[in-house]
Amino acid sequence: MDARIRPDWDIRDAILDMGGGDAYKCYQCGKCMAVCPWSHVETVLFPVYRTPQSVKFGAIMTSEDAEQIEREVEEVYRCVGCESCSTWCPHEVSMPTIMRGIRRILVEYGSYPSQLADAVGRIASSGNPFGEPRENRGQWAEALEVQAFTPDMDVLYSPCCVPSYDPRAKKVAAATVNVLRSAGVTFGILGEAESCCGEAIRRVGAEEVFQQVAGGNASIYTEAGVRTAVCTSPHCLLTFRKEYSEFDAGFQALHQTQLFARLIADQRLRPAKALGKKVVYHDPCTLGRASGVYDEPRAVLRAIPDLELLEIPHYAREYSLCCGGGSGGMWIERAKGERLSDIRVQQAAATGADILAVACPYCLQMFEDSVKTMDLALEVRDVAELLAESLERPDV
Numbered sequence: 324m325d326a327r328i329r330p331d332w333d334i335r336d337a338i339l340d341m342g343g344g345d346a347y348k349c350y351q352c353g354k355c356m357a358v359c360p361w362s363h364v365e366t367v368l369f370p371v372y373r374t375p376q377s378v379k380f381g382a383i384m385t386s387e388d389a390e391q392i393e394r395e396v397e398e399v400y401r402c403v404g405c406e407s408c409s410t411w412c413p414h415e416v417s418m419p420t421i422m423r424g425i426r427r428i429l430v431e432y433g434s435y436p437s438q439l440a441d442a443v444g445r446i447a448s449s450g451n452p453f454g455e456p457r458e459n460r461g462q463w464a465e466a467l468e469v470q471a472f473t474p475d476m477d478v479l480y481s482p483c484c485v486p487s488y489d490p491r492a493k494k495v496a497a498a499t500v501n502v503l504r505s506a507g508v509t510f511g512i513l514g515e516a517e518s519c520c521g522e523a524i525r526r527v528g529a530e531e532v533f534q535q536v537a538g539g540n541a542s543i544y545t546e547a548g549v550r551t552a553v554c555t556s557p558h559c560l561l562t563f564r565k566e567y568s569e570f571d572a573g574f575q576a577l578h579q580t581q582l583f584a585r586l587i588a589d590q591r592l593r594p595a596k597a598l599g600k601k602v603v604y605h606d607p608c609t610l611g612r613a614s615g616v617y618d619e620p621r622a623v624l625r626a627i628p629d630l631e632l633l634e635i636p637h638y639a640r641e642y643s644l645c646c647g648g649g650s651g652g653m654w655i656e657r658a659k660g661e662r663l664s665d666i667r668v669q670q671a672a673a674t675g676a677d678i679l680a681v682a683c684p685y686c687l688q689m690f691e692d693s694v695k696t697m698d699l700a701l702e703v704r705d706v707a708e709l710l711a712e713s714l715e716r717p718d719v
């Protein structure tokens with residue numbers, strides 16, 4: 324061990340207190356490093372299997388050398404929470420949870436990447452990572468005349484911050500509105516009353532802000548009488564399902580592709596317009612590995628006439644390769660050659676597909692950036708957009 328790195332049992336205990344206890348389950352087989360998406364990037368060495376050992380031996384963030392600390396912070400924030408390692412770990416170690424434990428300490432000391440600190444600050448002050456005015460959260464829905472949610476409606480539509488504010492992703496929210504209307508589902512939104520779900524910032528380690536926004540949302544949903552929330556983002560879905568019970572929230576959450584597949588099976592949606600394209604579907608980590616939703620997005624795509632559904636060989640379903648946007652990754656600028664999304668769009672383009680279909684606003688943004696910078700002949704579309712276009716009576 325480097326002489327400047329001395330075991331610090333207080334730091335170890337703090338990380339364990341913050342949820343890093345899985346470190347003790349690790350037996351150093353190294354499988355996590357082999358399945359980590361960073362193993363596809365030749366210029367990056369990310370020996371993630373060492374992290375549990377470093378935690379156990381009180382040897383993380385204990386160096387007196389500033390450069391060493393900087394390297395460790397960079398490594399801890401390289402993890403994009405894709406759940407590939409935890410899916411394949413023989414001892415069910417949740418590396419993202421260990422990382423979250425370490426990150427909580429770093430956030431407490433203010434020692435984390437400034438881009439992430441800025442995003443956390445914006446969410447704390449305006450309820451979204453863009454720093455856009457809270458009162459504009461429902462603006463995307465005004466021209467579509469989407470109603471405010473009332474308890475007699477079938478579902479709350481919870482579009483996520485990205486489709487609420489980002490011009491490209493707003494089209495996904497509009498397509499979702501079209502699909503729900505075509506099926507006769509009654510729905511409304513909460514607009515400025517709700518904030519970011521908090522999923523990403525909890526993974527960044529900003530626990531206090533997570534408690535603030537998630538606790539606020541949970542109370543608002545309960546007071547509004549929400550029974551079912553339909554989410555565009557798998558990140559909202561995951562945190563609503565797995566973490567909002569901490570705030571006694573009693574609503575169920577569905578990803579929109581789950582609802583769409585059900586509506587198609589019940590013949591309440593009848594995709595009729597032929598697409599005439601080859602489409603390859605990317606499984607978002609948070610929808611697939613983290614939530615087990617693999618079949619429904621494919622069922623929706625298969626229901627669209629003249630759509631040839633392709634798969635990315637070796638890297639589909641639970642083997643999917645992350646877009647790099649999770650756990651704060653979408654707010655960290657990575658150097659060319661170190662972007663996971665670039666690798667993934669190349670895999671998609673190699674299938675010969677015309678369209679890369681996604682079911683997550685983070686994937687949409689990451690892949691569209693990559694397709695543009697790499698000048699690939701590949702369109703990136705959300706499943707909702709493809710479905711809306713194929714419906715008999717599109718309203719928007």
Ligand code: SF4
Pocket residue numbers: 348349350351352353354355356372375408411412413414415416418
């Ligand atoms: S795969 Fe699991 S047990 Fe093996 S080194 Fe990684 S975390 Fe440890």
Ligand code: SF4
Pocket residue numbers: 355358359360361371401402403404405406407408409418419
């Ligand atoms: S969650 Fe994904 S990015 Fe993070 S260490 Fe595991 S495999 Fe690597």
